[in-house]
Amino acid sequence: MAKILYIAANVKTVNDSFSLSVGQEFIQEYKRLNPNDEIEELDLFKTEIPFLDQAILGSVFGTVKYDELYEEHQRKVQLMTANLDQFIHADKYVFATPLWNLGVPPVLKAYFDNISIAGKTFKFTKEGPQGLLLEKKHYAFNLREEIIIPVYRKAKSTAFLILKQY
Numbered sequence: 001m002a003k004i005l006y007i008a009a010n011v012k013t014v015n016d017s018f019s020l021s022v023g024q025e026f027i028q029e030y031k032r033l034n035p036n037d038e039i040e041e042l043d044l045f046k047t048e049i050p051f052l053d054q055a056i057l058g059s060v061f062g063t064v065k066y067d068e069l070y071e072e073h074q075r076k077v078q079l080m081t082a083n084l085d086q087f088i089h090a091d092k093y094v095f096a097t098p099l100w101n102l103g104v105p106p107v108l109k110a111y112f113d114n115i116s117i118a119g120k121t122f123k124f125t126k127e128g129p130q131g132l133l134l135e136k137k138h139y140a141f142n143l144r145e146e147i148i149i150p151v152y153r154k155a156k157s158t159a160f161l162i163l164k165q166y
């Protein structure tokens with residue numbers, strides 16, 4: 001039995017959103033074809049995803065001891081660790097997200113910051129950073145309208161670059 005983590009990053013309802021409706025359709029079809037797999041849904045706009053700050057970075061890099069953090073910072077570290085653990089324990093990932101101004105919604109970037117922890121989801125090597133979960137499949141539905149604002153015309157969407165790298 002595989003565990004699927006469905007990560008949705010949109011403020012809209014499923015009926016109003018292309019990315020969420022494609023994501024939901026994929027999940028329904030996946031369930032039909034894999035009835036024994038477990039699907040966990042994570043709606044990033046309804047979940048507390050802490051932003052990296054000085055205290056969290058200090059804790060992640062080991063320069064500040066957890067016990068020395070203020071209670072509010074300990075809480076953020078706990079939330080971040082819970083997000084990381086949930087991600088690591090899944091076997092497959094499905095992302096549904098719109099393109100917002102050539103990037104992903106900020107809450108999805110914050111989520112990537114929560115789960116991108118050296119020694120857990122990637123490691124540093126002589127050749128550069130290397131993913132530690134590469135055997136796990138992911139599907140990403142990143143919907144856009146192809147409206148490329150003239151000033152950005154030559155820029156590539158960071159959304160695709162970010163999702164591809166993870």
Ligand SMILES: Cc1cc2nc3c(=O)[nH]c(=O)nc-3n(C[C@H](O)[C@H](O)[C@H](O)COP(=O)(O)O)c2cc1C
Pocket residue numbers: 010012016017018019020097098099100101102103143144145146147148149
């Ligand atoms: C705040 C915002 C920013 C957007 N920026 C872009 C953009 O840079 N390029 C683009 O092609 N579409 C852009 N769009 C359009 C959406 O990507 C498009 O409507 C897509 O269908 C959104 O997916 P959704 O229907 O799941 O929300 C933007 C939409 C919003 C609301």
